Amino acid sequence: MKLINKLTIWYLAITTVVLLAGAFFVFKSVQREVDGEEIRRLKSLMADAVFNIEKGFAVDSLYNRGIEVKEIDTALPEIPFHVVDTMAWHSQNQGTERTQLASASYKINGKHFLIYARNYGVEKEEITEGVIDSVKWIFILLLIFVIIAASLISKRIFSPFRYALQSIQSFNLKQKEPVKLAPTRTKEFKELNEFLQNMTNKALEDYKSLKEFTENASHELQTPLAVMRGKLELLMESNISDEQANLIMALNNSVEKLSKINQSLILLTKLENREYAALQPVNFTRLTYQVIASLNELIEMKAITLQKEIAENVQVCLNPVLADVLLSNLLNNAIRHNYINGNIRVLLHTSKLVIQNTGNPPEVPTQQLFQRFKKNNQSTESIGLGLSIVKQICDINHFNIQYTYTNNLHTVQIDFHAGK
Amino acid sequence: MKILIIEDNKELLKNMHDFLVHEGYVCEYASSFYEAKDKLTAFRYDCILLDLMLPDGNGLNLLEFIRAENIQSSILIISAKNALDDKITGLDLGADDYITKPFYLPELHARIKAIYRRKNLGGDTVVRFNEISVNTVTMEAKVNEALLDLTKKEFDLLLYFLINKNRVLTRQAIAEHLWGDYTDNLSNFDFVYQHVKNLRKKISMANGSDYIGTVYGLGYKFDTNKT
16 A cells, blocks of 8 residues: 555544544534523523513513513512423424523512523434534535545655665666766655665675685685696696606695686676676577587587487577576586487477486485585596586576486476576 | 797796797797887897787787887787687787697697798798698698698698697697687597508608607607607
């Protein structure tokens, strides 16, 4: 639910409560005023009657004006003016109506008169009706104006918020652009903008330092590795015994492995940092042929039979460098973990790539082979990062990858459109 | 041939220096941006080996300096970044080639030779040793003027051996030279063995001497003293 709708509903709910309470007070005060007015009228009516009696008018002549006069014992004390609310028969309306009955006694010219004055008062229902009617109209007008105003004003008031939301959604660390936020005078939005600005700036800085660290780490490790490799090569040129040659070679192999692991880890880090954007579709068909051609000698050397089912002009949205790494790693694996005289089947469709090869059954569950440094055969020379890199490439491009082993065949299947 | 090595790591500098001096090059070195600038202003070099990351200034700035001064040396960039990095900016700025750390010294040597050959088109494009000659332009290898029928890889291998005569070439170094630096399949060196074997066979069949020998435990060597 939209914030403005929520606010409007709350506002209207509160208004309803206030209007109801207000209606009650209006009702009370209208009734009080009306009653007060009536009482004043009764008083003056009574004063008129007293005046007329003093003037010597006949008592009976006063009756038709709602006045009733009774003569009572002069010994009784005078009754002061008081009003009683009562119900009385109203002959014209043929029903009982609310009646205010005022009474007082006066001693005039040695006689004691008890005077009653009555008045058919305004009834509660009539006031209630009036009050409810007016409150109803107030409420309807309020409803209409609040809703119209809310939709109009919210557009204006929330515009910095919406702008901020949009810039956050389009914010991308890789673009290295700080978020642009609309200036605002609203305190909350100011705080929000400030927070967003600080947070994204921090993220950009962290990203930058991470990237720098990756680069530096690579540089810092590659240089000593280059030194080691060079020293070993110079050592090889000197007069060495067979035993020393073996030692040098063991060292050389370790340096080799270290260097490969370093390069692979850097690549993985870069992939995680999303540094390889898919710029435009690459011709996967052509790339597949190229990679196969470059590995042809290896395939021949193991006397592997290669079956190709490659569709024409398959376009996949993937960074070309990554596409190359993906295909090279998968095909290299298919060759490396194959038998002599084995088989490889490469199938490329518009929506999927399947690479099947013969090979020893896996010793660990196939899905685990995507994990870093997880190797099927711990003793092999491979470093165990090839499939992790493949998986990472698939993940960032929303491809679905599956590795299965059935009927003595290792099958890696990549669905290009899984995530779309 | 005169080479200037610009590298801040002393040991790496010494490796390259010793190796290249042993190959008969005249080598000078600079280990900082300003030292390099001084040397470049004062002397002429045929080839410059440039480490992109220097302590007191980016190597790329030096590259710009070289271009601005119109210095006509071949430039080989030594970079910690490999082909998978976004871009090798140096190549846009007029460097001739780049080599990724950690590199093999024979590989460095082969690259220096290659860019030197490319830069000096009027120069000798034929690499010769005794009866063997390799034409780097026509991609023809001959033994006693008899044409050898070599594959692309065998040709590259022969050239690599000829450039790094009397050097021990490990199988890794050969594999990397022939297959590029991110071929992950180096655990299987059978194919290096296969290529060397084929090459030796083809040279022998053309009545060439078998200069290529195995060095126990290490790799192969093109031995000029063999007959």
